């Protein structure tokens with residue numbers, strides 16, 4: 001058994017979550033290779049088939065909305081020819097931000113599985129908790145802490161390296 005921040009989940013599920021989080025981490029590395037903040041996302045159906053993948057591209061696309069999760073949601077919607085994504089799971093290496101969680105609710109994604117918490121922008125318990133707002137007509141299930149250390153270290157190392165290049169910034173912009 002594995003104790004997440006929100007629920008006790010079955011070990012079989014954890015292995016599946018870790019499998020897809022590894023793929024999300026590979027997406028994050030693709031972002032890193034482009035000197036983007038290394039965040040990756042994957043969307044699967046409930047049977048575990050990958051529908052779409054995405055990584056952070058805000059600088060490359062000159063678009064503050066081009067987060068990994070948004071990019072994956074757009075690709076999945078195009079692939080399914082549907083502006084809703086029912087019966088799907090979104091994996092993200094970091095807690096989706098409030099913008100991305102808004103898109104998750106709009107697209108009716110069933111479940112969000114993420115790695116590290118984002119205490120600055122996170123919409124699954126850190127800055128805000130979409131899943132707890134009873135005014136919303138869709139509230140996704142949340143699973144946190146999958147490959148958390150790997151996901152966090154990737155970001156921390158990225159910003160550590162950035163700070164070495166650009167002196168004078170003492171605090172990680174994303175993680176505490």
Ligand SMILES: [Zn+2]
Pocket residue numbers: 067068069096097098099100101
């Ligand atoms: Zn986001």
